[in-house]
Amino acid sequence: MSFEMRRRDLLVGGSKLALGAAALGVTGLAGAGTSAMAQETTLRVTHFGGPYQALTDIIAKPYEAASKTRVIYDVEISPGAMAKIQTQKSDPPFDVVMVSRAWGLRGLKGGLLAKVSPSDFPEASNLSPDIFPAEGWGVGTILDTIDLMVDTKQITTPVTSWMDLWRDDMKGKIMLPSAVNGATAFGFLACVVHAIGGDMKSEAAVNEAFARLKALKPDVRSFYADGAQPNMLMERGDIAVAPQFAIRIHNSSRVVPQIRKASPKEGVLAVPYDLCIPVNARNVAASKAYINFTLTKAIQEAMVTSLLVTPVRPDVTIPANIAPLINVDPKLVFFEDEEYAAVKQREWLDRYTREVQS
Structure with missing residues (x-):
């Protein structure tokens, strides 16, 4: 089934959200310091660019209508955002930053991110488990996942398992992430280890995973360092399968309907994108209110529809034409132990370079 989100539809949806912003503001902003925002303030918020440009219509406009707070977005990926906060720690350039979870952990440990708790956000009780990291560096606003991207014209037998990569019809058509693309490569390794042993901490499962990948x-055509490369090659028909972030898969599905997301039955790794508040941020109350606003049901539904992401709350209504494109089964999604992953990442990637790529 193909899916196309036209900009006109998105803008209409954004207008409807804006009309309902006042009602959302009562729930989304209550208890999050609205009394401190009696006068208009400005929030500098980051996102990853590309499809996330839609957040202006999905979040910023209705939030501004509800709170009298202006939102200005900056495009920053996690390393760049954290580097700027580190160099301007006494007066950070952002009030809220969107980062992948590993960078949130590093930021907290490095004294760059303020600690928060569920009590800071009225919507916390409505969220799925594991959305709040226990260490408290932020809160997940959406979930990406690592799945398999498949050209269903070349691979006609359904892909249902990570072990399907070893099928005969895959030979010469596979592209795997390079160790240089550390986030994807480590996530892919975590998925294979999880599929084999059900636990990333199982040394036997780790050793078997590396033996299988070696x-x-x-049968692997090449390894990609740039996350956009497998999408371009698959759209040209040069490859047929690759581990990839779900949001990137959806971008290709909109262009080439035969490119589909396959979520293996053993589980896919959750990749939360957390919203965090830098230490010494100027507008802490407004920042918490903004984060809470992104967790409301209406905003979550709008992000699911536009970005095709996995929502962070279980009560989100997902249109029937979109449900097959995202991971709606919470049992299919697993979270990694971020502390353990941080310790093991370099070891696994070095071993991957030696035994799989080289």
Whole structure:
């Protein structure tokens, strides 16, 4: 089933959200310091660019209508945002930053991000488990996942398992992430280890995963350092399968309907994108209110519809034409232990370079 989100539809949806902003503001902003925002303030918020430009219509406009707070977005990926906060720690350039979870952990440990708790956000009780990291560096606003991107014209037998990568019909058509693309490569390794042993901490499962991947190397066409590369090659028909972030898969599905997301039955790794508040941020109350606003049901539904992401609350209504495109089964999504992953990442990627790529 193909899906196309036209900009006109998005803008109409954004207008409807704006009309209902006052009602959302009562729930979304209550208890989050609205009394401190009696006068108009400005929030500098980051997102990852590309499809996330839609957040202006989805979040910023209705939030501004509800709170008298102006939102200005800056496009920053996690490393760049954290580097700027580090160099301007006494007066950070952002009030709220969107980062992948590993960078949130690093930011907290490095004294760059303020600690928060569920009590700071009225919507916390409506969220799925694991959306708040226990260490408290922020809160997940959406979930990406690592799945398999498949050209269903070339691979006609359904892909249902990570172990399907070793099927005969995959030979010469596979592209795997390079160790240089650390986030994707480590996430892919975590998925294979999880599929084999159900636990990233199982040394036996880790060793078996590397042995299997080493045996797979002759069937791998190439390794990608740039996350956009497998999408371009698959759209041209040069490859047929690749581990990839779900949001990137959806971008290609909109262009080439035969490119589909396959979520293996053993589970897919959750990749939360957390909203965090830098230490010494100027508008803490407004920042918490903004984060809480992104967690409301209406805003979550709008992000699911536009970005095709997994929502962070279980009560989100998902249109029937979109449900097949995202991961709606919480049992299919697993979270990694971020502390353990941080310790093991370099070791696994070095081993991947030696045994799989080289």
